[in-house]
Each structure stands twice: as C-alpha cells, then as structure tokens.
Amino acid sequence: MMAGLPLAINIFIKLREDILRGRMKNGEKLTEQRICNEYNVSRTPVREAFRLLEQEGLIEMIPNRGAFVTGFLPQDIADMYDMRKEYEILAFKWAVERMTQEELEEIRNAYELMEFYTHKGDSVKAQDQNVHFHELIYKASHNKQLTRILTSYQYYTKLFKEDGDIEMTEEEDMEEVLKEHSEILESLEDRDAKRGVAVVRKHLESSKIRAGYGGFDD
C-alpha cells in the first residue's frame, strides 16, 4: 500500500485493479467484512472505497443489500477507446492554444526519453514515458476535469491491455507508437491544430487496434 495515503484510497486502488483485471466475477457480491479481513482494516475505510468504486461504475450498491461487481464487456472496452479518442483530441486542441513554452519542452523531453529507452530496448521505461507523454499533454490542456478523466481512461485501457495474458506491446509496435508521437509533437511545436487532430485520431485508432478492439464498430 502507498504510505501516507488514507486506507480508503489504497483499498479503492486495489479493488479497482482487481475488478479491471477480471479477478472478480461479474455480479459477484462484495461484503464489507470480507474486504476488511483481506486487508486487516475496519469497515469505515472500506465503505469509503466502495463509494468511490460505485461512482466509477465498477460496482453497483443497492441500499441495505450490498455491493455487486459490474464487469466490463468487450464492447464497453472498445467504446472506451472511442471516448478516450474524442477527449485526447480535445486535450490536444486546448494544449495547442494554452500550453506554455515550458510545458512544450517537458513534452518534447518525454518524447526524447521514450525514444531513448525504446532504442535501448528498455520497454518498461519506454512505456512509462509513453504514458507520461500523454499526461503532459493533458496537463497542457489546462483543464482539470479533462485531465482527470483522461488519466483514468489511460489507466483503464492499460489494465485491459495487460489483461488476459496478452503480451506487452511488441517491439515493432513501440516503433510505430514512437513515430505517431513524433507526429503529435511536431504538430504541437508548429501549433498546427488541423494536422494534430488528424494524427491524434490516427494514434488512438491504432492503439485501439493494437489492443485488439479494432473490429467492434468503427
């Protein structure tokens, strides 16, 4: 558990991961006492965690009855890629208008680090910079709501991808991701919203396909 954070937050994070990784059956009942025993905590923080899970739509709480897991279907995951795509486009547009020079430099730095680690063969650190690159664009959009939602989408799609024993992103894929990031970076540096929207759209559509959710409705 992350030290310093309240138990409620730590329990929320753990349970969210369990649900997203499919470790709990759809419709399964979560009794508070069971979670208390598992983590050796009292019901107070567990209840707070449950409320957060409900707000995220991962469990359904029925008053006086209990909390039930609400799983994700493949279609839901495919949909989430589309929802993320629209907001990534929005974040890019606002970043073009609102980012500071310093923020642009941070983004460029994240790109270069990802390039470095990719060519070095360190796919874990390259992945970290991949995530970081996107998060810096969210930050540069200067909108907290959008940033919060996109951050959670990124986390969700990351867990889905790692789910089901699917291998980590392939070497060749990483080169493709890198190429797409370079196009996004160029568009930002040129403050070229038109091109940027096109490449961000392409990037997210590719990532949906890479994750195996291509053939659903697009």
Next chain:
Amino acid sequence: MMAGLPLAINIFIKLREDILRGRMKNGEKLTEQRICNEYNVSRTPVREAFRLLEQEGLIEMIPNRGAFVTGFLPQDIADMYDMRKEYEILAFKWAVERMTQEELEEIRNAYELMEFYTHKGDSVKAQDQNVHFHELIYKASHNKQLTRILTSYQYYTKLFKEDGDIEMTEEEDMEEVLKEHSEILESLEDRDAKRGVAVVRKHLESSKIRAGYGGFDD
C-alpha cells in the same frame, strides 16, 4: 432529503449543489463537524460524501489537513460545454446504431411532450422533457459510462445556467430548442448519422451561447 437513500448520498447531493451554485467560496475549508451539525448526522456518512465530492473534482482533500472547495471558473464551464458536446455527438452516433424501435418511440414521445408543454406555456414541464429527451438518447447509446458522464454534465450545466440570477430559458429560446430537437429526432428516425452529428453539434453550440459562455474560445 430523498428517503430511502443512504445519508452519504443525500449529503453528497446537497453539498454538490451548494458548491455548483457558488454558495461556497473557492478554497473554503469544509470541516466534517460543521457539515455534521448542519445536517444532524455523524461523521461517517459525511466522510463518504466528501470522498464522492473529491472524485468529482469539487473539493480537494489533503490527508490529515482537510477538504477544500475547488470552484469552477467561467473558462471551466465553457470547457464543460465543449466536453459535453463531443459526448453528445458520440451518444447520438451510438444511438443511431444501437437503439431499439421502442427506444426511438420513447424519444419521439419525449419530443412531443416537450412540444405540447412549450406551446401550453408550461416552461417547467417543457424543461423536464428537454432533459428527458437527451437522457433517452444517452440510454439508447447503450453505454453506461457515457450515460453516467453525460447525465452529470447535464446536471452541471443546468445548475450553472440557473446560477447568478439568470432568468429561466426564454420563450423564444424554447422554440429554438424545440426546433433543434425536432431535427435531432428526424435524424434519428432516418438513422442519418451525418446530418445528426451536424445538428447535435449545432444544438450544443447554441446551448452554450444561450447560457452565456459563447465567447470563450470557440
């Protein structure tokens, strides 16, 4: 308070409204005890409500320090209209693909009721059907996440509009809204995604302008 629901949910709803209506200063500290005294409840449900407010980005909780109100700036509200617009478009697209005949009829029914109440001069009931019309489209998109987010956006923008002593939507505005809804309904009935996206976009841009957030960045 809504009977049947847990106190935590009722307190969350009340505090959310207080914050969105601007009844609390930006940065103001919310002590748990104060809320307990105000609503005559114990700290347990208050803390659960605080967690929900934090998740929505309406307060910031600093461990061992307390909860502080995070207000909305005009720019944030303008942004939210843009975020809502993109998801309304997505909901429309998915509704065109996924709605049942029964759902289409419910939507048509809501439109006709709004038309009836508007011409009868009952703007309150007309407003209710306005909201209902949109919510039925969310439902017809068959995506719970999207539905949940759009429902909350609708609530947010509604409170912002009612804020600051601004008059209820004008008579002439209601006619305009009605006209736009009829175009959305027609597009749904024809399952014409291309036209529908255009009219939904127009509808949301108009509503942003009607609410007074037109001149921010669009």
Next chain:
DNA sequence: TTTACTACTATTGTATACAATTATATGTTA
C-alpha cells in the same frame, strides 16, 4: 405440499470512541 408467519442470523447504515496528525497558543531564549 404450500403458504404464511416467526425467530434468528447476517449484513448494511449510522453513531460514537479512540488514535494520530496538524494547527494554535503559550512561554522561553536570543
């Protein structure tokens, strides 16, 4: 057997009690 009622158990909802941390006030020293 089926239904309805009762008693009991399990679980959730809420309040309170205790622990840990932070803020405030007081006093001391340079």
Next chain:
DNA sequence: TAACATATAATTGTATACAATAGTAGTAAA
C-alpha cells in the same frame, strides 16, 4: 521583537458499537 520549543486544542483517520434492514430457517396452519 523574533525565533524557536513546548503544551494544548482542534481536526482528521480508523476502529468499534449500536441500530435498522434484509435474508434464512423453521414451524404451524391451510
């Protein structure tokens, strides 16, 4: 006075206790 240290109070974090509701088993009557 200003800076620091210490004691005290206030507030949050967590655990437990009590209340209310829902589920279950068992029994009796039809």
